[in-house]
Each structure stands twice: as structure tokens, then as C-alpha cells.
Amino acid sequence: MAITAADVMKLRKMTSAGMMDCKKALEEAAGDFNKAMDIIREKGKLVAAKRADRETSEGAVKTRVEGGRGVIVCLGCETDFVSRNADFQNLAEAIADVAIAQFPADIEGLKACKMADGYTVEQAVEAQTGKTGEKHVLVAYAVVEAPFVAQYVHKINGKLGALVGFNKSISESLAKGIVMQVASMNPVAISAEDCPKEVLDNELQVAIQKTKEEQVQKAVDAALKKAGINPAHVDSEDHIESNTAKGWLTPEQAQQAREIIKKVSEEKAANLPEQMIQNIANGRVQKFLKEQTLVEQDYQMSDEKISVKAALAAEDKEAAVVAFKRISLND
Numbered sequence: 001m002a003i004t005a006a007d008v009m010k011l012r013k014m015t016s017a018g019m020m021d022c023k024k025a026l027e028e029a030a031g032d033f034n035k036a037m038d039i040i041r042e043k044g045k046l047v048a049a050k051r052a053d054r055e056t057s058e059g060a061v062k063t064r065v066e067g068g069r070g071v072i073v074c075l076g077c078e079t080d081f082v083s084r085n086a087d088f089q090n091l092a093e094a095i096a097d098v099a100i101a102q103f104p105a106d107i108e109g110l111k112a113c114k115m116a117d118g119y120t121v122e123q124a125v126e127a128q129t130g131k132t133g134e135k136h137v138l139v140a141y142a143v144v145e146a147p148f149v150a151q152y153v154h155k156i157n158g159k160l161g162a163l164v165g166f167n168k169s170i171s172e173s174l175a176k177g178i179v180m181q182v183a184s185m186n187p188v189a190i191s192a193e194d195c196p197k198e199v200l201d202n203e204l205q206v207a208i209q210k211t212k213e214e215q216v217q218k219a220v221d222a223a224l225k226k227a228g229i230n231p232a233h234v235d236s237e238d239h240i241e242s243n244t245a246k247g248w249l250t251p252e253q254a255q256q257a258r259e260i261i262k263k264v265s266e267e268k269a270a271n272l273p274e275q276m277i278q279n280i281a282n283g284r285v286q287k288f289l290k291e292q293t294l295v296e297q298d299y300q301m302s303d304e305k306i307s308v309k310a311a312l313a314a315e316d317k318e319a320a321v322v323a324f325k326r327i328s329l330n331d
Helices: 005-015 019-028 033-050 086-102 107-112 121-132 172-185 197-226 237-245 251-270 274-292 308-315
Strands: 058-066 069-077 136-145 148-153 160-166 321-328
Touching (some): 005 019, 058 148, 069 148, 069 160, 086 107, 086 136, 107 121, 148 172, 160 172, 172 321, 197 251, 237 251
Antiparallel strands (some): 069 136, 148 160, 160 321
16 A cells, blocks of 8 residues: 555654654554554654663653642653754643643553543653654653642743642732742742651751761860861861871871870760750751741742741731642752
């Protein structure tokens, strides 16, 4: 059966595959369009399998909001060149349209959603992989349901976006400012109360360890200064050897510094006041919560030094953030 240019164009419209790929698929399928579509899909799977270990640090983030529902989708690829291609961007837009229309709960559900051409989302991504010869992957997907949802995608690179859900409608300018805050400041939680326990536990342990190390170092530095040795010259074994070679330390001072560091470190570490350490560490955790939880952060869109919580209260005392999602290919 002769394959016409019209047949090739028809298959191209159905699959978005390249002209030569469409022609080869039709020839292999003896003009059967359904078989040709399967051939193109299988090619996409083969290419995807071969490039499974490739990085997908480029791509596009898309958002959609309808009523009290919002979705955020990230389609990834290997290179900026492909991510800027119209076919890639159109696919990302189409996936976002499917996501808001069908509103699946998770990324696996989104992959199984049917698109307008009959492909599932997963098959459409595989087909795009086969078309470009470059790995494509659905990197992330998230939803927000709330009485009022705001959306934002960074316009310069399109690789960063966010959704924020509010308990009620607020002004467009404030909603935009807060969703941009989420995108730029990447908070760990809405507030201290809903910060994940594992995050708090980890921060406390890090704070305790850092506080202990600082207290030991203070004692060591004081002992070194008392002995007439500059702590900056002996803060590592490499520095001790280097500064001895330069004549900044005598061999005797170098050895004395080693002995002081060992003795004082061991003694101080064994006699640290636990309550003081705990108090300092707790203070560090509180600082972390102020800097890393959304409502306590300084509101970036205000000329005044106020928190996001204060900015909300200034407009409507009952308004509150109830959910947010953020996706970035840059993190």
C-alpha cells in the first residue's frame, strides 16, 4: 500500500511524532493507523528505557485553578532547548488541562488519565520521548482544594510555580503576593503548629550539636589565647602544619596547640551544662520556625517589616492560609 503525504500528516496530527517517524510507522503497519500509533508508542517506550538514567533538570511547571481546586504539574526533560520547544510546552499545557478537568488525587492517577487523542498522560509523555529522542518524565504533581486558591508560575524560566489555598476570598494583590512568597521563600509549613515532627526533631538535633560544638570551641579558643597562640593559626591540622612551615608557629607552639585542643575539647565536652545547651538549641529552633514557616516569614511584598500573618490580618482578620504546594526544577 502506498503511503501518501496526507496519510503522514494525518498520523502526525494524531501523535505529534516527526514526519519521518510517521512515515516509517505507516510503512511498517501497512497503512493501518492504529498499528502505526502503537509502533510510535513503542518507540517512545524504547527511547525512554534507554535514557532512564538521564537527568531531567529542565522542563516546565504549569498551574490551573478552577473554583476551589488548583493543580500544579511539572513535565521534565533533559535540555533547555527541548523545554522551550512548542510541542513540549503544548504537551505540558495539555497535561495541566487534563489534571484540572479530571482532578486525580496523585501523580499515578494523573498518568492514567485519558487525553483528547485517546492517549493516557503516560503514553503521551512516552510518545514525546520517542519524537525528540530525549527523556521526558512527569516529575511532580500536586493539588490544593480550598474556598479560594491562588496560582503563580515564574515567567522568566517557567520552572518554578506554587499554589496557595485560603479559607476565604482575599484581594488579588495579596493573594498573588503570598503565592509568590511561597515560590520564592520555599517555606517548610504554613505555621509552627503544622510543621512536620520529623523536621522539628531534626532541627533540634542539629541545633543541639551546633551549640555543643560552639561551646567547646569557645573554651578551646580561650585556652589557646591564654597560651599566646592565635586560634586562627591552629584551627585545623593542615593549618598547623602550613603555619609552622611559614614560621608563624614554632614547632613547640604547634605541639602545645595540639595538646591544648585535645585536652580542653575533651574536658569541656564532658562538662557541658545540659540545660543551657537545651535553651540555646530551643532558641535556634524558634528562629528556624520564624524564618521557614510561611505565616511567620517577613512578607516580601511589603515595604514595612511585617509577617505574612500580619499582612493577612491587616486586610481581613478571619483570612488564613490553609494549604500550599510548590514545585521547582531548580531546587
